[in-house]
Amino acid sequence: MKATGLNQDLLRAAVEEFPADEFSAARSSAVAKLAGVGFPTVGDEDWKYTNLGLAAEISNGWLKTIIANHGAIAEQSNSEQVAMICQEIDAHWIIIQNGIIASDSLAELDGQAGSGISLSKLEFADKDDADDDAMSLFNVALLRDGLRITARANATTDKPIGILLADSPSSAVTQTRIVIDVGDNAHLRVVEYNLSVDPGRQFTNSVVQANLASGATVDHVRIQNRADDHVGVNKVTVNLDRDASYNHNSFDLGGALTRNDVITKIAGKGAAVNLNGLYLATGTQHIDNHTSILHLVGPSTSEEEYRGILAGSSQCVFNGKVIVSPGADGTDSRQSNHNLLLSDRAEIDTKPELEIYADDVKCAHGATVGQLDETALFYLRTRGLGMDEARKMITRAFAAGTLSTLAVTECQDHLAKVLDQRLDNLIGDGQ
Amino acid sequence: MSTDPNDLESLVNRRYEHGFVTDIESETLPPGLNEDVIRAISARKKEPEFMLDWRLKAYRHWLTLQEPEWAHVHYPQIDYQDISYFSAPKSDDDRPKSLDEVDPKLLETYEKLGIPLHERARLAGVAVDAVFDSVSVATTFKDKLHDAGVIFCPFSEAVIKHPDLVKKYLGSVVPHRDNFFAALNSAVFTDGSFVYIPKGVRCPMELSTYFRINAANTGQFERTLIVAEEGSHVSYLEGCTAPMRDENQLHAAVVELVAMKDAEIKYSTVQNWYPGDENGKGGIYNFVTKRGDCRGDNSRISWTQVETGSAITWKYPSCILRGENSVGEFYSVAVTNNMQQADTGTKMIHIGKNSSSTIVSKGISAGRAQQSYRGLVKVMPQADGARNHTQCDSLLIGKNCGAHTFPYMEVKNPSAKVEHEATTSRISENQLFYCRQRGISEEDAVNMIVNGFCKEVFKELPMEFAVEAQALLNVSLEGAVG
């Protein structure tokens, strides 16, 4: 099967149909830059295990529709799911529907989310357009709207800020862009929820950029619970200044194909990055987590743990890269990836990488692929549990382990519930 | 002729001088690679037809390939048309007559390594037929090996005396289309070792080969093939060394191992090709393909390597674990100092049920050297109960070196257990102070700590190699701390 590529002519023509707005210049510039690049292919080392053929196919189809409709994007309705999530997770919620911020939610929240916290529409600035990789360019090329969250020095929030990406196949291709600026010693807590409000084929491509000033803290929980036919590419870029800390928890539960890139740059002494992730896959799901932690200076620390449970014919990828730059002495980095394979058709490809150019460092990484602990199973059975029950219990415990590092506890109950539902499916499919 | 025809850069300068030499009877073929050159090599070695066909097939495939660029190494573009691919042994007149004529710095190194005097002379190229230590070993113990039914001879001899065995196994583990360097080697290799251990035979002695790149230059594209029939056992040692030269030299070898049911092959390498000087001038480009095929059930292939030499190393001794319960092992110590670059590791491909593999890699980087571990553990869907454990540690000495780890794990079987652990650290000031407080000099303390770091691998080496390896490590790291 020949992989489909992005049709650049369609892209150019579609973007020309877009009504003029503040993003016009950025869009054309991105289209031009993308021309020589196109979507990544499995020939690119970073995309070795993930094929974006389907994303390109959906994009080409949608671009044709856009050209036919002269740039108009379909409206979208609210859903019950959105209401439920907003109720279950106590947060200041902002709804972004197919990349467009629901204006009422923004107006309602600005100034209410905490002192020193402001929420606004993104004004596209050059510094926010630093990334030149294909998917970031694609994001800008089709950009219609964006969100900026600014936390002034010392600002905090009483409740987390919730960002709900409520996407629907009514617009088959969606770009979302969020920029977060956090001032000195401010503390921002964010829940980002990736949801499909309707079933059907859709390709979403999101970019989140966070800049953390001295002593700033960002807790970022990302929950991805997309529909079965969904293709999602998500990129999070974080820059950390002195003593800043970034805590990330990601939960990937749904979608046909999901690719996440979390790219963190430690540019100030004493900064800390904590990345935690859980991915649950079954059926023919494909979930690819790429993380990169760049220690430009030391002393600085990073800690990372990703866990995965794979059932059915799913394929998951973990690629964790830690780079210690020359002179980043005093770097302390730990990374691990643990996987449980429940089915003989599932596949895990894991690659924990280290690139180290400084000598005063402590770096350790590890990866395992294995099964449930036999001794634990035996122990539970001697206590009278059936084999299935014992398996479920240990599998759940393995997944629940990732909740112990949860930076935004307001999500705890909701997560426990959805993880439970999802694990029931997996364990059922795995046997 | 006193310049080495294999020196890449000297070839450029020699081009006009010898560019018109076409007579295949001449000592050295002019630089350049084409089908005529390959025919000439094959004719010169009096090879049977099948060998020439095989070489030509490899050459034609090589033409379609690109030189790999994914490794974490940097070097100037190699012009393959500027290399001479065949050179007959030179007349004895050109060799040093005695140790007095050999570069004293090289002799000093041999002394530090504890290599016996007669051996030093041979390594330095004084002796006449020193290219292949194995040839003399084979001669010495010929009767004993013959009685056991073991074949141990130069590859070119095997092609003529045992064509059926060669035909059956050559390229069966590393096909000529495997990769750029393997294809090149298949087209132009000039010699190497051939080992055949018949069914049920335990090779009565350790077989060893000393490869050397120098004026005699047959070691440039050598090819080794070891076949261990059912229930047999062999331990093979390979030592490599090269004299110091200002120019870079290319070494692209292929090693193929075949282990049948219940057979065991232990392959140990101590590689000390010339690494170039402190500024990165000269040194060997060591681009090697080594692979073992555990074809039979319960077979075992074990790679142990101590790599201290070469300007650039590109090498991944691998195991294809086809047989049920087959075992693959990779124990490696790699040292890079000054401007050396190494991208090395292993591949373990699990196909057989309950196959298991162990990887222990110890990398030491000093000076301005860059070193990468690159490994692949692949568990195929049918490999029920496959097991892998990987331990991959890096030790950094000094501020300007780099150590990198690129482990790939691809698992397609739910009953597999794959574990990878890696650490990177440096020799701590506390450890050095502790040793010095006990009266041990800083240099000795570093050697002691480094040897301790490598212990797990050294214990896998045959005794005499282990001693040499330790000495080699100390020599390689000279001046790394200070």
Place this chain on the structure above:
Amino acid sequence: MLEVKNLKASIVGKEILSGLNLSVAAGEVHAIMGPNGSGKSTLAQVIAGQTDYEVTDGSVEFLGKDLLELETEERAREGIFLGFQYPVEIPGVNNAYLLKAAVNAKRKHHGLSEIDAFEFLKLAREKMAMLGMDQSFLNRGVNEGFSGGEKKRNEILQMAMLEPLLAILDETDSGLDIDALKAVANGVNSLRDPERAIVLVTHYQRLLDYIEPDYVHVLSGGRIVRSGDKSLALELEERGYEWVREAANA
């Protein structure tokens, strides 16, 4: 044997020792006590030659030689032994190997022939028997995976093997339970010798119940503020370090 005069030393610009005087003769056992941060460990480290500390003034003489001019290993070979508060783990390097290298480095320094593996083992076994230590210690990695007590006993074994003229034992009692403490103390006592001086650096008096010192010094603010005999330690135990501090400030 050891003459420390007006020693001032600092680390990253912060002065820890501020004019310390100490005189130790062969055969004597001195205890140096003091509250946390008083400079006890610094004194031990400076005498051993730890380069993190900068000596800004004063002198240290050992058997008439200027110790500060010597490298760490030279000091060790001259006969100075430091028992570390936190013995370092050196993975993969076995104890026997380190000890043999250390013993021979010292012998070579004194113009003696190196001892061979056989002699070394014999010597090591004798010393271990004397200290009541298990032979398996020799084959284990240096302090690798040792318990706190094992590490401290290993320090005493090294001291026994190296037969120093001056042994400085830095908080050798810290982290030990009573049985381990007794074992270590017995080891030290068995190494008491008219030719050898021992300096015990300790926070608590309890070690001195087992190793009886000839002199007790109290360190505070980087100087010795009070010296006396064994009874000083008991007095300290009773009245606490605050008493010394007040006395020093008075």
